Amino acid sequence: MKSEHLAAFENVRGQIGCCGIWCGSCPVGNGSLRKLTAKYEEVLHSHGLEHWAPEDLDYGEFVRALGVVKRVASCAGCRKGGGRDNCELRSCCESKAVRDCLECAERSRCEHGQVLEHMRSGARAAGLLVKDVSGSSNEQLTREWEAAVRSSWPSSVLFMEEA
Numbered sequence: 156m157k158s159e160h161l162a163a164f165e166n167v168r169g170q171i172g173c174c175g176i177w178c179g180s181c182p183v184g185n186g187s188l189r190k191l192t193a194k195y196e197e198v199l200h201s202h203g204l205e206h207w208a209p210e211d212l213d214y215g216e217f218v219r220a221l222g223v224v225k226r227v228a229s230c231a232g233c234r235k236g237g238g239r240d241n242c243e244l245r246s247c248c249e250s251k252a253v254r255d256c257l258e259c260a261e262r263s264r265c266e267h268g269q270v271l272e273h274m275r276s277g278a279r280a281a282g283l284l285v286k287d288v289s290g291s292s293n294e295q296l297t298r299e300w301e302a303a304v305r306s307s308w309p310s311s312v313l314f315m316e317e318a
């Protein structure tokens with residue numbers, strides 16, 4: 156049976172957002188944020204941090220906060236109701252019936268151009284994968300990207316104990 160973290164990845168692996176961001180590479184959507192937090196907590200417990208932590212660490216509060224992060228709901232992905240609330244890029248793609256902004260004939264004069272570039276460059280800066288080429292096969296692209304995230308930090312943590 157798949158872990159809840161891998162189930163989160165399965166949910167977003169096929170989703171390339173309307174702006175071109177691959178949800179499968181986002182730690183909040185693909186489950187790696189929660190898994191990293193859980194593994195980090197395991198290490199702290201197994202090494203008895205509570206017995207030797209600096210006095211100015213409120214250990215109980217620290218553990219409570221880790222628990223909160225572990226329970227952060229996974230984003231459902233751009234195509235399944237996740238992502239930005241009321242995203243103008245997604246609405247615009249839907250209204251123009253284009254798969255994504257890369258395939259939009261009006262991109263060069265897009266009224267949302269600043270938001271679009273802000274989201275794409277911000278995602279890249281955070282290590283997410285972003286589609287660059289129009290007309291490419293999304294299935295092929297996500298297969299190649301999956302191979303990349305399996306061996307790159309932080310999403311690689313999802314696949315470390317895969318049976």
Ligand code: SF4
Binds near residue numbers: 176233239
């Ligand atoms: S910025 Fe908008 S279009 Fe891009 S992934 Fe997020 S919700 Fe989707």
Ligand code: SF4
Binds near residue numbers: 244255257259268271
């Ligand atoms: S006009 Fe801009 S936001 Fe709308 S689909 Fe085209 S590129 Fe995307």
